[in-house]
């Protein structure tokens with residue numbers, strides 16, 4: 001018999017969303033809540049139990065401004081184009097996502113905390129086989145998701161973003177991140193305006209499960 005309260009656990013798992021428009025930019029975030037959530041994220045799995053994570057947490061307004069600028073530079077006209085294309089094909093969920101992403105791009109610097117999860121990758125050559133890169137990403141995204149779940153459980157929200165990575169070198173220079181560390185994302189973190197998030201519309205599991213092999 002499970003020891004978990006499934007109603008609460010399933011609600012956490014199904015309502016932890018990419019929060020953008022409902023980030024409360026005016027409410028300060030305590031350092032301790034960030035530390036607690038990163039602490040919990042360290043229980044996540046990693047290939048070879050390596051745990052080569054580092055978390056750059058930025059609250060300094062000037063640095064957040066620069067990260068916001070780098071993020072917007074990475075966005076370019078991608079979100080605008082993607083939103084238009086989504087509108088044209090009548091994809092309302094996608095249109096909402098791109099609209100919300102544009103809002104975040106404009107306001108990124110206003111999130112009181114920016115978190116950049118990094119992982120040690122000095123041992124991986126640029127032309128390493130695909131499995132090496134899968135192992136690297138697979139060794140940090142579970143921790144990032146745990147961090148996001150832990151935030152949600154405490155009334156905070158976040159959005160996993162990757163568009164600043166087009167300018168990761170400039171971000172590394174700004175924050176003094178060494179060459180052997182790979183930045184994996186930039187998460188704006190804040191308390192959320194309200195906590196009543198809903199599950200997203202997703203297809204049924206039966207549509208994507210292949211029991212015993214692809215053909216079935």
Ligand SMILES: Cc1cc2nc3c(=O)[nH]c(=O)nc-3n(C[C@H](O)[C@H](O)[C@H](O)COP(=O)(O)O)c2cc1C
Nearest residue numbers: 016017018019097101104159160161162163164200
């Ligand atoms: C690998 C990855 C990269 C992402 N990059 C961005 C990004 O750069 N900017 C952004 O606003 N959202 C980004 N997202 C968030 C997705 O847009 C979001 O998860 C998706 O639209 C589903 O929304 P939901 O998480 O609320 O269900 C990213 C998500 C993932 C998993």
